[in-house]
Amino acid sequence: MVKIVSFKALKYPALLFAVLLVNCKASRSAIVDEYIFVQKDTLQTTKWQVVWEDHFDKPQIDTTKWTKIPPNKADWGNYMSDNANCYSFLNGKLHLKGIVNPDTIADSRPFLTGGIYSKGKFAFQYGKIEIRAKLESAKGAWPAIWLLAEQKKYGKYPRNGEIDIMEHLNFDDMVYQTVHSYYTLELKQKEHPLYYKTAKVNSEEFNTYGLEWYPDKLVFTVNGKATHTYPKLEGVDPTQWPFDQPFYILIDQQLGGSWVGDVKPEDLPVHMIIDWVKIYQ
Helix, strand or coil, rough: CCCCCCCCCCCCHHHHHHHHHHHHHCCCCCCCCEEEEECCCCCCCCCCEEEEEEECCCCCCCCCCCCCCCCCCCHHCCCCCHHHHHHEEEEEEEEEEECCCCCCCCCCCCEEEEEEEEEEEEHHHCEEEEEEECCCCCCCEEEEEEEEEECCCCCCCCCEEEEEEEEECCCCCEEEEEECCCHHCCCCCCCCCCCCEECCCCCCEEEEEEEEEEEEEEECCCCCCCEEEEECCCCCCHHHHCCCCCCCCEEEEEEECCCCCCCCHHHCCEEEEEEEEEEEC
């Protein structure tokens, strides 16, 4: 397991060098800027070690790991909010909620949604992520677990790519697992390789949604079983593989949008229930 070192607390360069040397020899990862875990790109293994996790066993969000996602102009972000009514903890689990807005005078939006991300607090490059979650259903519900680039190595979206580990729509008995990039969105290369697949789930139960991320492929999983593989290709436009940089985690109970359709207020509130998040390298 990687030991997190607070570089700011180290006063002596020699001591800093010694700590770095020990950690590099003992671990599979390098820690950049104190919070970015970069796995060695030569590592291909199934003997994973947990390097970061959250079991949501406290009565509030751990703000050293997560930030509530603010609203934005994207379809998925129309109703994101830090309103306390969108977040609760019960039996060691985090509930992210989509609700009818109880106060449209203070906030004119008809709905509010809860979500968290690790932007600026934790990011990783290569390794494995697993999230155990239960997804409630509603018309217009769109819960998602996904990754975005922390440092934007290649410029503006979509050049840095997006990895959607899980998206669920309405009352579906399946989830979508998708890769987006300039290659898929702008160059329309969606079949070489296939950019998404669906996986059957019982959304009334807890499932573990995951991704194994290697330097040459992305392997999506559900309950530990591989469901979709997106490989790095040779001889194609280089925008096909922007996945050689650190990404951060987003977990959110979205509502509405052009893909999922209109929201039915009578179906709300709807909960996305998170048991735990684990990152391995």
